[in-house]
Amino acid sequence: MAKIQPRSFKGTRDFTPREMIPREALIDSIKSVFRLYGFSPLETPALEMLEVLSGKYGDEGEKLLYKLDYKNDKPRDRVALRYDLTVPLARVVASNPDWPMPFKRYQVQPVWRADKPQPHQGRFREFYQCDVDTIGAPEGIADAEIIALTVQMIRGLGFDEGDRTAVVQLNHRKLLEGLCTFAGLKKEQLSGFTRILDKLDKIGRDAVFKELGDLGVTDNHLEALGEVLAIDNTNVETLQALRERLAGIETAQEGIDSLFAILDYLSHLDVPVEAVNINPNLARGLDYYTGAVFETTLPRQPHIGSLTGGGRYDELIALYSGRDLPAVGTTIGLDRIFAAMEQLGMVDTGVGSVTRALIAAYSKEEIPAALNVLKAFRAAGLPSELFPTAGKLKKPFSYADKQGIPFVAVIGPDEAADPQNLKVSLKQLAKSEQAVVTVAEAIATMLDE
């Protein structure tokens, strides 16, 4: 066996303990909110039949499928790595026609894209997706629930005040359809219209209006549209103003009704009014949305993109499974949220170990006593370890310092003298003092911290 060249595949990442410790805490926190809202875990395999994945992601997506080099395959037996979590969800629902509805699931698993990686811009070939969806529930409560869950999840992470306040931007596909009509465009142009509108944050109003002009929107219509899109008031006032300006456009009125209903549900769930913003500019690129669409943004951190994004897609699952199953859900942008938390100082990646207490034996003679102390620390729920070699106390202290372990408990002949009453010399690395205390006192001090 030759020495490994420690080379990784570009666009993939190791998550070392320094990243994994806060990352696991983040994922656990998100999962606990999913569960509180009655969503249950699902996992699907990384490998799916190519025919299940093929033709679902458009020409661009098709090129990004990682296929296996598996000899002697019949074409219909070819296999690829999953591209997202939505098609696997559709396959699972289609495979289980006897499941009661609604089916509420969350799923946190990696996906793969054979893309040019740009790690510095957060584009990877292997990355986690974190999806939560309700299948088989009509528009209304289920949509409000996904939004309420998003608010509780994101605020619970600390995006709840000052410069790091998160807001869910909310719009409705039918309101967008109405705006398309209002702009003098035909229904067939809706897809192009929303795609242009979606770029507002990136390229600005003037560039968007130029593109809309190119699409065929007249100057008069552009002026009127500009006024409507500029409406920015309390949610209820915004919707009322839109209702007046878009009078006579039926789809727009239906969308506005839906948004009023969702706002009403949200108020009964005590979602703070300021946590949701009706935003007629919000388009979201994907064609498959049919109702409410939403994104979480940090309005005071415009350089950080949206942290979550989702909406209602009533036709997608039906197309896949052959059953009429309306659906609503959202993707939680794990990597984006983690990066935002790092950038805003909300997460600590300076700790290389889960250990709270490192025990160091002064010499081999104290190892039995050290193991007894170790046992007592663990029985109190404190993650602990014994430095594997006795003596040379500089080594365990240096190890604890580098790993970010907060406490070192040294056991020498004096501390171990009475086996019925073991003591330790406890040092909190962030402070200068060191004190000889009983094991019970050491535990109390560490649990207190």
Add this chain to the structure above:
Amino acid sequence: MAKIQPRSFKGTRDFTPREMIPREALIDSIKSVFRLYGFSPLETPALEMLEVLSGKYGDEGEKLLYKLDYKNDKPRDRVALRYDLTVPLARVVASNPDWPMPFKRYQVQPVWRADKPQPHQGRFREFYQCDVDTIGAPEGIADAEIIALTVQMIRGLGFDEGDRTAVVQLNHRKLLEGLCTFAGLKKEQLSGFTRILDKLDKIGRDAVFKELGDLGVTDNHLEALGEVLAIDNTNVETLQALRERLAGIETAQEGIDSLFAILDYLSHLDVPVEAVNINPNLARGLDYYTGAVFETTLPRQPHIGSLTGGGRYDELIALYSGRDLPAVGTTIGLDRIFAAMEQLGMVDTGVGSVTRALIAAYSKEEIPAALNVLKAFRAAGLPSELFPTAGKLKKPFSYADKQGIPFVAVIGPDEAADPQNLKVSLKQLAKSEQAVVTVAEAIATMLDE
């Protein structure tokens, strides 16, 4: 888009909520023990450079690598799915020469093998591995810690009494080497000797002895070996008997010394004496073990294979990383443990949802009140959901019954009459009674259950 043929790749599995709910509980429980022992999480990508994986698993393993069909690759840029978690660990350690030692990590991720799947025998193409290893610590405490962790983990899952008692079988490579000498074989024959011994459980003593005879062990030697392997007493007595019988064989004496030391460490960690069994028959197939080897078995369920398996491998990481890094660790057989728990009735796969309380509105008028109740249930920490359509109470009750949701709270006009004092008609599905109670009373009842 055509309807998906809901076909999965053979040898892969969906984990539906019914499996995922107990599976996540199992994994969380295992992780919490890892952390208590000071092991920190690591994740590595599914995709590794082929040159990193190649030549590490022998000829058989080489054929089982899933390679990507990635056009225009230079041979050295080829990529494959990871085969285990040990080589990625070695790559990570080699990539981070500045890390302080010991490096204690756990890792719970899927691996892939291009094998003929035999799902009914538990052989899959995609399955989870769950590894815990200490890199950079010499023989002794670190070995005892891995064994103590195994005992605490497995007993904590309920494998601690009667027919489901788990026992860690413990042996030492050097003792095996000594037995090989004792059997009159040469050192070069050790690998063949242990491979035959490893089959004792599967093919029985007579067949093993026949194969040993074929390897060149004389009848006299076989008789003596048979007597030694039959020694089965308390651990200390077994080791003492082995010490006498193998007098003069230096490697055997070294192995016995090591095992005495590990037993001593375990006693100071209060590991129950009966939880560990010195077993000179235990061989474990892999050639890379250099010291202690161990497996967890259920002695009264011989048809269930070993639940964990590991040992010391002092040369493997050094070969990969170029640094002298002794190591010890174990694999926790997640699938095997889960299957054993199912078989012994220790796990409930009858629940399709995490939801504790399903709220049902008698008609649309009660939806605002129902949302208020939902909010109150969640504030109390109870996973809850509102059935998405009001009316037709048969539907939510049938849904709760199928999903295994224990409580249904119905809100009709009477229950919603006083918004300041909302009530629900609470039914516990496992019992027949239904009672109108306040929201606070309902919460207390459900938290009590």
